[in-house]
Amino acid sequence: MKEFAYSRATGVEEAVSLLAGGSEARFLGGGTNLVDLMKSGVEAPDLLVDVRGLPLGGVEVTADGGLVIGATTTNSDLAVHPEVRRRFPALSQAVLAGASGQLRNVATVGGNLLQRTRCGYFADTSRPCNKRVPGSGCPAIEGEHHNHAILGWSDHCVATNPSDMGVALAAFDAVVSYETVDGPGELPLAEFYPAVGDTPHVETALPAGALITAVTLPAAPVAARSRYRKVRERASYAFATGSLAAALDVRDGVVHEVRIAFGAVASRPWRARAAELSLTGAPATAESFAAAADAELAAAKPLAHNGYKIPLLRNLVVSVLTELAEEAAR
Amino acid sequence: MTDLTESISAPPVGVVGTSHVRLEGREKVTGAARYAADVPFEGLAHGSLVLATVARGRITSIGVDDVLAMPGVLGVIHHGNAPRLNPEAGLLGTGDATLQLLQDDRVPHVGRPVALVVAETAEQARAGADALVVTYEEEEADLVFSADHPGSYTPAAAPEKHKGDVDAELAAAPVVVDQRYTTPQEHHSAMEPHASMARWADGRLEVVDSNQGSFLVSYVLSVLFRLDPGVVRVRAEHVGGGFGSKGIGPQLILAVMATTELKRPVRVALTRRQVFATTGMRAATDQRVRLGADSTGRLRAIDHDTATHTSTIHEFVEFPGEVTNALYAADAIRIRTSLVKVNLPTPTWMRAPGCAPGSFALESAMDELAEAVGVDPVELRLRNEPEVGPISGLPFTSRNLVGCLTEGARRFGWADRDPRPGVRREGRWLLGTGMAAGIYGAGSLPSTAAITAHPDGTFTVGIGAADIGTGARTALVLVAADALEVPTSAIRIDIADSDLGQAWFAGGSRGTSSWTWAITAAATDLREKLADIAHIPADGITGRADTAPLIGALEQRENHAHGAQFAEVAVDPSSGEVRVRRMLGIFAAGRIINPLTTRSQLIGGMTMGISMALHEEGLRDAQFGGQVNGDLAGYHVSAHADIPAIEADWVPDYDPSNPSGVKGVGEVAIVGTAAAVANAVWHATGTRQRSLPISLERILTTTNA
Structure with a gap:
């Protein structure tokens, strides 16, 4: 495991500017995926900017009956929130179906959206993987792929996104809000994850250095x-x-x-x-x-x-x- | 020989047979118990393994210089500078090439250790290991085992075994079941990853290790490194599970090499991925079972053929036919094994070697026979109960499989079972029940023990036993207390230290029987000595025993623990999900010393059996041979939510061939579990599952929704 610097951000502006300073920097939420990948050498950041202390937690009901979910809300807090359970029960169920109680207590909504695939070749740094090392190849296509994609894959990658929460968010037209050094922006979930194509290593449409700040669910009476x-x-x-x-x-x-x-x-x-x-x-x-x-x-x-x-x-x-x-x- | 009748008649009255919490339980749950990687040492350096990334070939270069320049790195041990090892060293006396690490440039399989990077901190060692560039000349590798592999042969270690004319009986039998069953590679997955510390101090090689038998490990280490056996001291005070994987781990050999070369205490702790890659697995098996029976279900023939695999460097034979040796009577029995050498890591013992995969095949076939002849599965087994060893003709020491079957059936409510498959539905779930019998060898192996009486009325027991989480330490104190006729509070016990002398290891379900015999014999010796003196001197009086001559004098017998397991499962044919709803195991495993920990160990075995039935499968890439699910997120083992109402209990049994009447329980509890689950899945769905694990994919592709 490579040595890395660690900073704890106290504000959103500080967080995005800290990250912009590191060539291989990552935001740290619950760390339930990133830290594992650092241990196995798949991720090797030189700087972690801890965003768990940012004032981005909590769930609020919007005027029209939708929800704004702060990016550092933990999975546990999201799943048990009464308005989530009432207005979007599938979201609560999805979050509870994922991981373990211990993991849900620290994992965050923002981090969940950015979790990496669980493909065994991606996790093994001795193997080629187009996601990990662009252009190196995809052994899963001919190899072990019992739990790989059946939809939307390309000859470059057949990995799946492992999120449960994301599936419910996709059904309910979630919109991801983010902040960058150049200001805020938004991405509908439908555009958040680009098609695999020949760039499987490009996993989101977020601008470089962007910090996810919230996920908004528009009002959807059907979701009740x-x-x-x-x-x-x-x-x-x-x-x-x-x-x-x-x-x-x-x-x-x-x-x-x-x-x-x-x-x-x-x-x-x-x-x-x-x-x-x-x-x-x-x-x-x-x-x-x-x-x-x-x-x-x-x-x-x-x-x-x-x-x-x-x-x-x-x-x-x-x-x-x-x-x-x-x-x-x- | 030992007088069997006398020892049967009067088991002593005392603390044996009453429940006691683990002596070290408080230390363990508070975190005070130190495992091998927890023990601090002054000046400790840390080693990190580098594993081969090619399926077969030759090392052409190792980029040592770049890594030596990294912060904290003290050295890189590799085939160019490693101490030369004695090729004759092996756990069971014969040379085992899996121990011959870093001896040449050959890579026999992926995951073979090729270097150890040693540094001041564990993190620096890991960084160095990650950065070490090793280049290879790759060679074509043979990576896929199959029963019809052209290199298949009958290993000398598992020759054909038979009685009667199997082919004639099969030809004449009115009912024949003839099926193939397969089991995948499985991994031990002990909670505590392998770790070792080695250092030279005062002319001795001192090792703190995680193993299943410190004396054996110290002896093999001394052979391996050509040292005087008295020079090596190995301890393993607490061990977080072994299941057969903790003999001499690669981390131990490399730690000894490193401390010898670098003159520093060195600790090497494996990562979870390295545990999967370097500490062996249960070999995959492809078994054909043919049962010939008359119309009442009485067996005329059992034919059990196994194909399995080993590595190109060491012949390990997984022997599923073991289960067929002594479970049922039949006019003719034949057991055959064929082996294929492939460029994969060497398999090894894993909980109930042979019998665990073997019972899946035999006990699934018995269920198919019960269906074919229209006899209840429990009744079918009762009808084939042998009087003597089915092949050997030897008498049994004791055998109460009938008790397991009848008591299990009673408690499970088996009598009410509708035998028709695929007719019980509850919402989206199909429900079914199934059962299977199990057997695993018992016996005692030579061990030594010493007990010292102190002037204050207390005693110290010293025995080279291992407690790998089973509760062995506590059980041995109970036996010692009864043997000495003192309360347990008067006894302290030292185990897991090779300096305590030769003792059998925690393996083969023969630890407790072997160790308790040595302890009771030492107690007898001590009491004789005490009878001759008036006062105990300050340094105490010590009684000693070596059970080798006693065990050597035993008559040959068939000696086994038995069990019967019953399972209820729910299967959702639309999603393929299989969930075990309840499980009952009834065992006949000799006298039970500590019911509390015995029950726990039995439930542990059954849990591992459910895991084997439904989840466990080491998946390898057919191109490079490496495991693609080498972590506990990818390699699923049953955890709490998978284990429902599970109950283990026992019926009376007593092994007259050892003084405490003990048989082991470590392995018998996983024998038959997978078949009981598979048979219940058939009862739920009407479709047989003859390949493990019974994954949702298998259900979805074989069962009509």
Whole structure:
């Protein structure tokens, strides 16, 4: 592990200017991913700017009924917040489905958005990896990829984004606010994670040195009836094999509004817009739900050993939407 | 020989058989107990391993100079400067090339240590190890084991074993089950990563280590480094789990090399990734089991073929046929093993070697036979209970598998079970129950012990035992207290120090039986000595024992611990998720010394068995051979949320071949667990799962939603 400098920022302006001073500097939130990667040599920053002390914590309800979530809010605080549970239950469920209690107590919302893939080749510095060393190659495509992407991957990278929280945020059109030395900015989550293309090492559209300050969820009445379901190899903490955030508004047996996002299937939380389009205005039946899943998964390109994710996601869509529809009918 | 009848008739009355918390429990839960990497030493330097990154080849250069220039770096040990080792050294007496580290430029497999960087601090050593540039000339590697590998051979260590004419019985049997079962590479995953400190002091090589047997480790170290055995002292006071992986670790050999070269105390602690890469694993197996039975389920033939793998440098044989040796009677039995040498790390013993993967195959096949003949799985096993060793014909020391099966069935509520598969649903979950039997060898191995009586009425027991988290230290005090007829408070015990003399290691489920025998024999010797004197001198009176002649005089017997495990699972066929809902294990494992820690160890074995059934799989890249899930985020072991209502208990059993009536419990509790879970999954879904782990992918691709 390389030696590094550590600074504790007391204000947002100070934090972004401190970071701008380091050639290989990183913001430190909960450190639950970054510090592990530093130990294994995947990350080797020369400066850590600790932002946990910044006044960016807390959840506030906006005038229109949306939420503003501060970037240093811990996963635990986010998950148990009554307004989160009431207005966006799938978000609370998603956060609670991730990691362990100990990790959730320190992990932050901003850090969660920036967590790196759990691809085994990415974590092994003795192997090539286009994400870690651009241009070095991707051994996962021909190698071990049971839990890799089926959607949106390229010949350069087939890794997945491991976040649970991000899947719910994607379903609810979250907007990420950030601060830079040149001033603040915003990115809708749909634009926050760029397509893999030939630059898998470029994982976000954030400007260099930007500090995430908040995540805003616009008001979404449909989200009050929402659910996150995570499928994983064991009941104890594990990254998802496939997951789903969904919200459903059924009126007179017809789907009035629906939100669907997939996790663990792509380099980013995967908003299933084709499925939503297929379903909107359709009868709220298992057949429609299956057709919607198929509409989305038609674009899936399984690798040699992860084709099982297609029936998994299809079954998840049908199962979770059916549950939501049954709840609505009660 | 020992008079068996007498020792059966009157087990002594005392503290043995009553529950006691661990003597060192408070130290452990408060953090005061020091493990190998915690013990401070003045002037300590730190070593960090560098592992080969190619699958096979030759080292062409090591960039030593650049690393020597780094802050704090004291030295780089590599094949060009490492002390020469004795190739005859090995844990079981024969030369084991896995111990021959840094002896030449060859890389037999990925992950082989190629250098050790030593520095003033652990961080500096790690930085140096990360920075060390090693270049290789790569050679073509053979990385994929398969049963039909052209290099497959029958190892001399596991020759064909049989009785009767298996082929004829199979041909004549009205019912035949013929299936293949596979198990993957599995890793021990002890909580405490391997760590060692070595230093030269006062003419002795002093080692603080994490191992399963300090005497054996000290002896092998002395052979390896060509030292007088009395020169080496190895201690391992507290050990955070071993499961077979803590013999002589690479960190120990390299620490001894470094302290010898650099004249500084050196500690080497493995990272979790290095533990996965360098401390062995359970080999993958591909087993074919054929059972021939008559229409009532009585076995006419058991044919158990295993294909497995070892490395190119050392022949380790995983022997699943072990389980078929003595579990069921049959007219004909045949056990065959074939081995393939591949360019992967050398496998090693892992909890219930042989029997754990072997029982998955045999006990899954028995469940398939029960289905085929329409006999209840418990009843099927009762019908095939042997009178004597099925192959050997030798009598059993004691055997109460029947008690395990019947008591387990009663407590689990097995009698109410509907045998039809795939008919119980609860929401999205299909429910099922399954069971399996288990067996693991028991016995005692030669050990020495000494007990000193002090003038104040207290006693000191010294024995080279190891407590790897099992509660051995506490159990031995209970046995000593009864043997001396004094309260436990009058006894202090020293263990895990090679200077205490020869003793069997914590392995093969033979630690407690071996050590308690030596302690009771030493107590007898001491009491005889005390009978002859009026006053105990200030330096005490010491009784000693070496059980080698006593054990050598034993008649050959079939000696095993037994168990029966029952599982209820829930399977969601739409997501592939499998969750164990409850698990019961009933064991017959000799006399139980400390029920509290025994129950804990049994539950631990069953937990590891659930883990084996559902989660554990060392995944390797077929191109470079390296593990791609070599950490505990990628290599899943069962943790709390995976372990539901789990219960372990026992039925009466007593091993008359040792004075305390003890059989081991370390291994029998993982034998059969995976089959019980797999059989329950079949009962839930109607689909057999013949490959471990039963991942959600396997369920999704084989089961109709």
